[in-house]
Amino acid sequence: MAKNILILNQTRMGDLVQCTPLIAGLRRKHPDARITLAVNKSFEEFARKIPHLDELVLFDITQYNDRDWGREVIWVTLAKYLKAWLDTLRAKQFDMVVNLSHSFLSAYMIKYLRIPEARGFCCNEEGNRKTEHPWFQYFFTEPMNRAYNTFNLVDIFGRGGDIEPVVHGLRVDHGAEDEEAVADLLKAQGLDKNELVIGIQAGSSIADRRWPASRFAELVDRLIENHNARIILFGVKSEMELAEQIYGSSRYPAKIANLCGKTSITQLIGMLKRCRYLVTNDTGTMHIAAALNVRIVGLFFAHAHPHETGPFSEGDIIFRANIPCAPCSYQVHCSNVVCIDKVQARHVEAMISGHIHTGRWEVPDFMKNLPEMDLLESGFDEEGYLAFKPLIRHPLNIETLFAQAYRRMWRDHLQEVREHPTLDSMKAITRFLEQHFIIDEGNFPLKAVQEKRKELENLIRLVSDGRMVSEKLMSVYRERGFDKPRIQALGERIAGIDNAIRKAGLTHPELNPLCDMFDRRKENFEGEDLLDLAGKTQECYRKFEMEARSLYEIIGFITEFLVGRRMEMGQAEVSSSRMAVPGR
Template identity: 45%
Template sequence: MKNILVLTLTRLGDLIQGTPLISGLRAKYPDAKITQMVSTDFAEFAERIPHVDETIVLNLRQFKGKEEDRQRTLWVDVFQYLEQFMDEVKSRKFDLVVNLSHSKLSAFMNLYLNPKRTIGFACNKEGDRMSLHPWMQYFGIEPFNRAYNPFNLVEIFARCGDMDPAGETVRIETRPDDSASIAGLLAEQGIRSDDFLIGVQAGSSLEGRRWPAHYFAELIDSLTAELGAKIILFGVAGESELAGKIKDSVKNKMQVVDLTGKTNITQLTAMLPKCQYLVTNDTGTMHIAAALGVKIVGLFFAHAHPYETGPYAPGHLIFQSRIACAPCSYGVACNNIICIHSVQPKHVFGMMAEHQQTGKWQWPASWGTAPDMNLVKTEWDHKKRLRLIPLLKHPLQLVDLFKEAYYHFWPMVLEGKRLSDPKATGAEIVRFMNEHYDCGEWEKIQPALERKKQELEQLIEHAIKGIKAGFTVLKNLTGNRNKGNTLQKLTEEIESIDEKIKNIGFAHPEIKPVAELFSKRKENFLGDDPVVLTKATIQCYQRLEAESRELLRVLENVEQHQTLQNDEPNLENKAVLAGR
């Protein structure tokens, strides 16, 4: 590959979370020219993405506000701009396009560019969506199975490029003149070099994701009074009203500096590393801070999910509500956002004060339990994969078990491999569960787990029927006999099998990711040759059978190891009693 284009048009966070992928592309293709396409909103920041040779800016914002000049923006103007823009991009003849934007526009762009190879979201000539990599197919089903997803977008993006993200963190470039850009700002705001600075990002792109302003004010009062901190309020100009509300509510206003709307990208990049911590909702500022090595105290509510978009580096702390509906499904507009009240200012301050004193994120036993709150820290595992490690030992739920199983399962099966040692994998999952969860009520989980195993066996049975039906179709297509009625019946049989597979997924969310990935793969069929399509269908059923069997093996080994784990104390007690 000599000429690579990376499309990142969606969010600032995606731009930063894609940096390990770009780093991997540079390592894999050291002589290639890497170009990124971004929207106008991210143009300034995009210049700080490492290993990129050129940035192309899609400027649709130029059409916003044109109604002030005339009655309306003519669609012909937009079309002419896009045509000229895309013709220029197409003339560069990219060998590889990596589309990390999950929009219809980016998919059509990819179709128009017609690269030699595509990774990510695309569409065929009829406009039907496609996901051109196993990990992008997984990414396509993940929003509908969020509770069972153990992967950060960083890992998903990197694996889309066939790269191992082990030990990778997000990165942005700093410049020698960054510090000089804030010299006047520091003097103006009275910020000294020996101040203990804590950043606060109270805003977020979606208002429903925000921790309440009065909680931020209460936290700030504790940080200034107990730790002697000076608080820096970060944010865009549109969040100035929120910042003003917080500052008006705090007791020691002299210890709060409001920089909302007062920093450009260069100044923000220079100011963040001066902070010992950044307390933030799920925001682009959080990802910038993580890339700069600032300790994050993340607050994840409503749609925000730390497993997807948490800070990708070790040593950070994340709060999230532990209620049945968290995180919200995308597209849901909650009219009673109760999850933001699961995390109280005393929780956040207590953890920060403990960390400031000991250098560790730990929940003291004297604080008791917090059943409605998840508290995790980011940490490398023994394979240098980033994990979210629970700090509160909640009773194990079935969702926790399956999330941990999928952590080991998907990286292997999406690469067409089998787990080399299912018994060792089962033992590793059980060790993690017992270390970080209360598994004392395992007997209550077992009946539900047995039911899920039975449903996996049903998936296997349906997959085998689909394989047989597919080969029968293939035989009829390549034979010379009258095949019209037979093919019609076989097509109806396959449709019935597919419907049963889909229904199992709907009824059993724990195994729905496996069922949905089967359907997602079928979206990627190309052409209208019935023989080719039938062969592709057979392969989908074969993958479903193999993946269902592999997950079943993992769960059986988990069950065996956990049952033995629970039996050990009983055996010890019996031995003690027998010795008396």
């Protein structure tokens, strides 16, 4: 059991909020441990509101941004500061570190600190990257396979810390001091405690993710006209111009409190607690609101992906576009962000209006058949993972089918729960798909699924060959020593198999998550001991093969079950033993 734990989180405020369940889980699992959080100084005020911490260590590299010194002096000074900061941490003798950052700087920090147990992004003695813990390995493969990921960042952080998925939500310390901090603001704005208050967070860290100011202004006017709502505009100083556009475009400025750039974190928390709803892009403010149980209406465009960074809470909704290119790849800068046009102010106001009157998210008739808009409601599944259910039913596509299959497979294998999925777990997938998607003879992607399943079968054979060649290489080395011609020939066969695996992943995106995980595991290889490296290679192939077989089995079950349901409703019992899994 760990006694001295360091958590390194040097990203954005939203990521800080999202790591609070991990910290709470570590406290439950290691009740006597000392837990230290290392964070950028710019987020100090919020970090001090994170519960279960024993110490906060601030990293202040930005203090050197505005110096007028020459370039050489800046780097020397910066290096001295960095070494002194790291030496201070090293002296604390941590026995466990969880790195929630994903920069090479953070990886080098972890290496320098020489902490016995590391989780997350780090590097080896040569400075090459490696990733410790299966869930963090998955985390670094996900950006290239976003269509097939359904795990929220909070769940990934928790599993990476070996924390069981216990639904407690995000954590932020709040109390009377927040109310006191906003007393003058409330009085100045004339906000009554009985009024319907709706918050608006129009900015975001990436401009392409923002719903237009004109759309927000229209929504504000609709909410004021139809519900006599009071509106609070939130944001940081850099977003003040955006807030002014909304304020200036509204027909009811007297009903709007423009607090953009005018609140501390404590005041932000206090004002959010006064809101019944927050309409927001994908922002840190959204995650704070989720921690405060404010109902969230999220707007996710461009790179924003609700499954990754949606609110870790129950009963919130997310609007997004249902178009093939959404969400954008992280490597893409879109010159025509058409996804933003799919969500109109009347759509958002209609959902809020229904919730005000019924307390439920109910889709009005005029929105039920919008082919290019998705509407998702957040909740937690039977195992405690965050899950989004679609409120608008669309035809089932192959990406969704594979995404749900991967969700089951990764949960079983990354935590080494079981080798094969249970019948009940596969039935749960089919129930989810039947309930929330349109599945009929005209749109079920049967042919495409069968083709991909055939390619998966080929991939399983390829990986099995790799495992056997690795075993052969170890056998040859044990029996003959370094038989160069024989060892070289077997090594070339392994290289050829690995190239074929990479080609399969690039050719068939549905299979690429498996292939990327294989690559990520191989990055952790260290040393020059041939027998040791061959053994690690064999183990990588073995895990790949188990995961691929499991995915093959799940896809087969889903397909047979749904096709059977389509042919004759009521005869839905299908035994997994009828699935022809290669090698079984």
